[in-house]
Amino acid sequence: MQKRIAAWLTLFVLFAVCPRVLAQGKSQSSGTKVQVASKDQEKNIKEYIELLRTGIRQDKAEIMGAMMQLSADDATKFWPIYNEYDAALTKLNNMRVANLQEYARSFDQLSDPKADELIQNAIHYQQQRLELLAKYYGNVKQALGAMEAARFVQIENQLLMIIDLRIASSLPVVPKGTETSARR
Numbered sequence: 001m002q003k004r005i006a007a008w009l010t011l012f013v014l015f016a017v018c019p020r021v022l023a024q025g026k027s028q029s030s031g032t033k034v035q036v037a038s039k040d041q042e043k044n045i046k047e048y049i050e051l052l053r054t055g056i057r058q059d060k061a062e063i064m065g066a067m068m069q070l071s072a073d074d075a076t077k078f079w080p081i082y083n084e085y086d087a088a089l090t091k092l093n094n095m096r097v098a099n100l101q102e103y104a105r106s107f108d109q110l111s112d113p114k115a116d117e118l119i120q121n122a123i124h125y126q127q128q129r130l131e132l133l134a135k136y137y138g139n140v141k142q143a144l145g146a147m148e149a150a151r152f153v154q155i156e157n158q159l160l161m162i163i164d165l166r167i168a169s170s171l172p173v174v175p176k177g178t179e180t181s182a183r184r
Contacts, residue, residue, distance in 0.1 A: 056163075057086060057090065060086075060159055061082070061086065063155075063159065064082065064152075064155055064156070064159070067151075067155045068148070068151060068152065068155065070148070074144055074148065077143040077144055078140065078143065078144060078148070078152075081136065081139050081140055081143060082136075082140075082152075084136075084139075085132070085136040085139075088132055088136075089129070089132060092125065092128055092129055092132060095121070095124075095125050095128075096122075096125050099118060099121045099122060099125065100167070100171075102118060102121075103118050103171070106118075107172065107175075110174060110175065110177065111177070112177065115174055115177070129160070133153060133156060133157070133160075136152075137149050137150075137152070137153045140152045140153075
């Protein structure tokens with residue numbers, strides 16, 4: 001179990017580094033020229049992210065299964081609900097990936113309006129993800145009871161926090177802007 005979790009976390013590190021690589025790859029070390037990723041590079045990065053996401057979803061489901069410790073009867077009720085939840089979460093995560101990619105693309109030219117847009121998108125994503133988890137808590141609760149539903153939410157929330165931490169810790173912090181200084 002520990003080895004599987006360690007492997008899973010390694011995948012998250014790789015997934016989380018993609019936005020930083022995109023952001024840092026835009027500026028050269030001299031700082032005088034901006035290097036734009038080619039269409040082929042962007043396509044390769046998108047394919048790489050999709051492969052990582054597929055592997056992460058599979059590993060996450062395996063961890064969920066091991067931690068839920070469901071009977072055969074409960075498993076036949078739980079997994080269709082979980083798979084539906086995971087599909088909805090994947091669609092929602094597409095919004096997050098697009099926002100991270102936009103952050104990477106605009107990092108070198110970030111303005112107050114763009115920073116506000118990106119943070120508003122991130123907050124909206126978090127709100128929608130919480131609403132999705134609450135909805136599926138109700139679905140699991142109806143099928144298996146509150147104890148199993150609580151276990152599902154607790155495990156899922158822990159896994160999501162690990163993902164969030166890995167992504168957040170790999171992102172460069174928004175640079176101090178001149179627009180903010182001018183308003184003071």
